[in-house]
Amino acid sequence: xxxxxxxxxxxxxxxDLFDINTGFELGNMYECxxxxxxxxxxxxxxAKNEREMLFLNILKLxxxxxxxxxxxxxxxxxxxxxxxxxxxxxxxQQCLTEYESKYQVLELFHDIxxxxxxxxxxxxxxxxx
Amino acid sequence: xxxxxxxxxxxxxxxxxxxxxxxxxxxxxxxxxSELAASLRYFSQKFxxxxxxxEALLNDIANxxxxxxxxxxxxxxxxxxxxxxxxxxxxxxxxxxxxxxxSLYPVNASGVPFTxxxxxxxxxxFADLSEDxxxxxxARATYEHxxxxxxxxxxxxxxxxxxxxxxxxxxxxxxxxxxxxxxGL
Numbered sequence: 539x540x541x542x543x544x545x546x547x548x549x550x551x552x553x554d555l556f557d558i559n560t561g562f563e564l565g566n567m568y569e570c571x572x573x574x575x576x577x578x579x580x581x582x583x584x585a586k587n588e589r590e591m592l593f594l595n596i597l598k599l600x601x602x603x604x605x606x607x608x609x610x611x612x613x614x615x616x617x618x619x620x621x622x623x624x625x626x627x628x629x630x631q632q633c634l635t636e637y638e639s640k641y642q643v644l645e646l647f648h649d650i651x652x653x654x655x656x657x658x659x660x661x662x663x664x665x666x667x
Numbered sequence: 668x669x670x671x672x673x674x675x676x677x678x679x680x681x682x683x684x685x686x687x688x689x690x691x692x693x694x695x696x697x698x699x700x701s702e703l704a705a706s707l708r709y710f711s712q713k714f715x716x717x718x719x720x721x722e723a724l725l726n727d728i729a730n731x732x733x734x735x736x737x738x739x740x741x742x743x744x745x746x747x748x749x750x751x752x753x754x755x756x757x758x759x760x761x762x763x764x765x766x767x768x769x770s771l772y773p774v775n776a777s778g779v780p781f782t783x784x785x786x787x788x789x790x791x792x793f794a795d796l797s798e799d800x801x802x803x804x805x806a807r808a809t810y811e812h813x814x815x816x817x818x819x820x821x822x823x824x825x826x827x828x829x830x831x832x833x834x835x836x837x838x839x840x841x842x843x844x845x846x847x848x849x850x851g852l
Contacts, residue, residue, distance in 0.1 A: 565831030571838050575811055580827050597674060604731060608839050611724040612846065644673040660673050
């Protein structure tokens with residue numbers, strides 16, 4: 539499933555959230571908390587093939603979910619953030635299932651595709667990212 | 668309980684060997700401001716946070732930091748990959764090599780082994796959260812020094828990412844601290 543994250547709109551235009559690609563590259567989903575260092579600029583991360591793109595999407599979604607999660611811990615009643623959190627969780631599950639069924643399982647409990655593969659290396663050791 | 672996921676928080680694709688940089692990077696694996704210290708600090712403190720928000724935040728950040736430990740370890744592994752004994756000696760890693768070879772062992776850049784006394788868990792929520800904020804600032808400063816020392820874009824980019832996480836965590840801890848002060852705890 540290859541989709542454009544720009545299609546997912548942040549629910550409130552006044553929201554200070556970065557889009558999912560920018561947030562991941564900066565290491566911060568929250569514009570109001572972002573602070574750069576000297577003249578260093580985070581670069582755009584490019585995927586070289588479909589496998590990498592899918593894996594990167596998993597990393598990006600996982601990152602966004604984690605960053606919203608820290609905010610929600612302190613603001614559990616913020617419904618807009620929770621709506622976005624839910625959207626990312628659903629997309630994460632879809633990307634994960636597609637990646638795991640096509641390439642490699644990332645969680646032990648998902649190793650159900652016909653042959654035991656969990657013991658095999660880590661994705662980054664194969665230089666897929 | 669814990670469940671492992673086979674992925675790093677941010678991709679690492681370092682292809683250039685750099686033993687000096689690996690030695691500096693060790694500080695974020697086993698130094699006073701390391702990811703390991705951060706993870707154990709928040710994990711220990713979470714049990715005495717006064718409400719669900721506090722316990723959840725410290726738990727979630729502790730877990731995230733453990734992912735960062737793996738990122739740092741992976742970076743050190745990539746930076747030392749294929750090192751010869753001559754290179755190890757030339758780059759000041761001879762002392763380290765004596766007992767550890769090129770395996771990962773939590774020490775700081777000067778070779779001082781990790782100790783849990785880097786971490787406080789005081790039983791006082793404001794003392795703990797102040798310590799956490801200071802720890803995030805110290806880790807941010809360490810990442811800035813590492814970025815200053817680095818010359819490979821493949822090293823700088825993950826360091827920028829990790830530095831930014833310290834800033835986010837600092838702000839979340841501060842938010843929690845302010846919330847508890849407002850509540851009059």
